[in-house]
Amino acid sequence: MFSFILKRLVQSIFVMLAVSLLAFALFRFVGDPVAVMVGQETSIEDQERLREQLGLNDPVIAQYTRFLGNLVTGDFGFSYRTRQPIGQMILNRMPATVELGFVALLISLAVGIPAGIYTALHNDGVIANAILITTLIGISIPTFVIGIFLIYVFGVQLGWLPTFGRGDVVEIGWWKTNFLTLGGLRALILPAITLGVYQLTLTMRLVRSEMQDVMNTDFIKFAIARGIDYRTVHYKHALRNSMVPVITIIGLQFGGVIAFSIVTESVFQWPGMGLLFLDSIRFVDIPVMSVYLVLIALIFVIINLIVDILYFVIDPRVRLKAEAS
Amino acid sequence: MLTWWRRVRIENELIYLFLRSPVTQVAAAIGLLSVLGALFAPLIAPTNPYDLASFDLLDSFLPPAWVEDGDPRFFIGTDDQGRDLLSSILYGARLSLLVGLSSVAFAAVLGTGLGLAAGYFGGRLDTIVMRIADVQLSLPAILTALLVDGVARGILPREQHDELLLVVLTVAIGLSLWVNFARTARASTFVERNKEYVQAAEIMGLHPLRIMAVAILPNILGPLMVIGTVDLAVAILLEATLSFLGVGVPPNQPSLGTLIRIGTEYIFSGEWWIVIFPSAALIVMIVSVNIMGDFFRAVLNPRLR
Numbered sequence: 001m002f003s004f005i006l007k008r009l010v011q012s013i014f015v016m017l018a019v020s021l022l023a024f025a026l027f028r029f030v031g032d033p034v035a036v037m038v039g040q041e042t043s044i045e046d047q048e049r050l051r052e053q054l055g056l057n058d059p060v061i062a063q064y065t066r067f068l069g070n071l072v073t074g075d076f077g078f079s080y081r082t083r084q085p086i087g088q089m090i091l092n093r094m095p096a097t098v099e100l101g102f103v104a105l106l107i108s109l110a111v112g113i114p115a116g117i118y119t120a121l122h123n124d125g126v127i128a129n130a131i132l133i134t135t136l137i138g139i140s141i142p143t144f145v146i147g148i149f150l151i152y153v154f155g156v157q158l159g160w161l162p163t164f165g166r167g168d169v170v171e172i173g174w175w176k177t178n179f180l181t182l183g184g185l186r187a188l189i190l191p192a193i194t195l196g197v198y199q200l201t202l203t204m205r206l207v208r209s210e211m212q213d214v215m216n217t218d219f220i221k222f223a224i225a226r227g228i229d230y231r232t233v234h235y236k237h238a239l240r241n242s243m244v245p246v247i248t249i250i251g252l253q254f255g256g257v258i259a260f261s262i263v264t265e266s267v268f269q270w271p272g273m274g275l276l277f278l279d280s281i282r283f284v285d286i287p288v289m290s291v292y293l294v295l296i297a298l299i300f301v302i303i304n305l306i307v308d309i310l311y312f313v314i315d316p317r318v319r320l321k322a323e324a325s
Numbered sequence: 326m327l328t329w330w331r332r333v334r335i336e337n338e339l340i341y342l343f344l345r346s347p348v349t350q351v352a353a354a355i356g357l358l359s360v361l362g363a364l365f366a367p368l369i370a371p372t373n374p375y376d377l378a379s380f381d382l383l384d385s386f387l388p389p390a391w392v393e394d395g396d397p398r399f400f401i402g403t404d405d406q407g408r409d410l411l412s413s414i415l416y417g418a419r420l421s422l423l424v425g426l427s428s429v430a431f432a433a434v435l436g437t438g439l440g441l442a443a444g445y446f447g448g449r450l451d452t453i454v455m456r457i458a459d460v461q462l463s464l465p466a467i468l469t470a471l472l473v474d475g476v477a478r479g480i481l482p483r484e485q486h487d488e489l490l491l492v493v494l495t496v497a498i499g500l501s502l503w504v505n506f507a508r509t510a511r512a513s514t515f516v517e518r519n520k521e522y523v524q525a526a527e528i529m530g531l532h533p534l535r536i537m538a539v540a541i542l543p544n545i546l547g548p549l550m551v552i553g554t555v556d557l558a559v560a561i562l563l564e565a566t567l568s569f570l571g572v573g574v575p576p577n578q579p580s581l582g583t584l585i586r587i588g589t590e591y592i593f594s595g596e597w598w599i600v601i602f603p604s605a606a607l608i609v610m611i612v613s614v615n616i617m618g619d620f621f622r623a624v625l626n627p628r629l630r
Contacts, residue, residue, distance in 0.1 A: 289475055
């Protein structure tokens, strides 16, 4: 157990080092930081002084170590565009994205898992086929088109729901939340559905194929042959054994939701991290881009690590295999 | 001889199952139609949307021909600049397909090559390739594509950026898709490389490159084909998304995603056709590719049958 976790931990640290190297290369070698920071009338001497001050003349290895040290201690530097500290900018935007992603994930799991189970058990039923076709379409419609469609129907035609921004938020310390006002909750509905649909179809398809696999195993056939009633077989034996991969989905989807919120946030002008990232790409705001890159990779790596450890705890087969090797 | 026979059998099965699946046939027909439409867009399209002289601002915001105030010259209406929407969609689909196909080809060559080499040689090369794949997997496709595009913006001077935008887009999307090819190719190569025919080729003294390309590659193509089809849908989707976000294709050559972005600005004022028709075209294209992908997967994966 311990050696397994240690091995995965080392692997994760390696990935993060590689990503930070990438972020450093991005920061250091794409464009000239000094040229961006100073105005055009600054003299060459002043530019050189600034270069020396920023340590850009040091050996690259030393610069990278300093970059890494700054990242680890939470000093992310300043944005080229707004001249504000990046850590502060991201922290301001984070609650919006996290809340949106959380609700989207909730929708995807609450609908996706039952639908997956249903379609796996009723293989050729009319409803099951209808669900399957719907998800195939759901997987094929780009997120932004779903968003636009929802805006058109519920915002423009029916006028029921707000179509941009966060609406009313309540501040709890630095965290601005949507959950405490009616206006905030209403503003959440359309973006969360938009973001959740794609994840929902993924969840459903995975649960379905996993459940079908389990239903084909010998122990389920045996349970049916023994005359145990279908309810018990389906919901006690089959379901429990097909839930292991669902942990993976929940984990990976949270990362996916955070990443894909870039698109949803753009459609609904939702003031989250995704919109910040998009703006920084448009304005070639390299420091923000590189910090965002490290942040997303960190989220993914931590989630993967947790998922792997959970797997190890829950699934005896994984445990045995790891111990054997 | 044996592999040749097996391949013919699979191909026959492919044809047999295809003839029994009407949904797939419809999807294939639509796919073929969009490829033809895209290929011959300059011949079919009523006007050339890239040619500034061919449209007139006076024609802007005309609804489809069958609606009141519609103009029979523009069957499904015009956009904000008076461009014929049908022509724009045909040219846009052409761009979407071009970028989609070339980025999948790029990802397939890169990923399969790396995967083959990793699986065949094993050892340190394998470790390095798989570690890079791990890093790549920790970044979602959309993020990779956006980053590559952002970096290209930073490096290339502005004038050149517009010219090279399609290449940048292809590389950006291709780089976010290669891992699937690499992992699958590597896993299949692992299985194949211990088989007798590979050992025989090794004893004959064939060059490793030749063994990989001529002996192993044909035997691992099946699963790679499935990934290719599925990824084509993903690539088209990514291109549309990037263009929608305004970082994709050049502004003077609208793709379907660009058209949709332009259209969203006018849904509040009631000009629904500008956004609806390009969206529909995009969805139909992706659905048909996805259905074909599902079909390939079902046929080539014996476990699902």
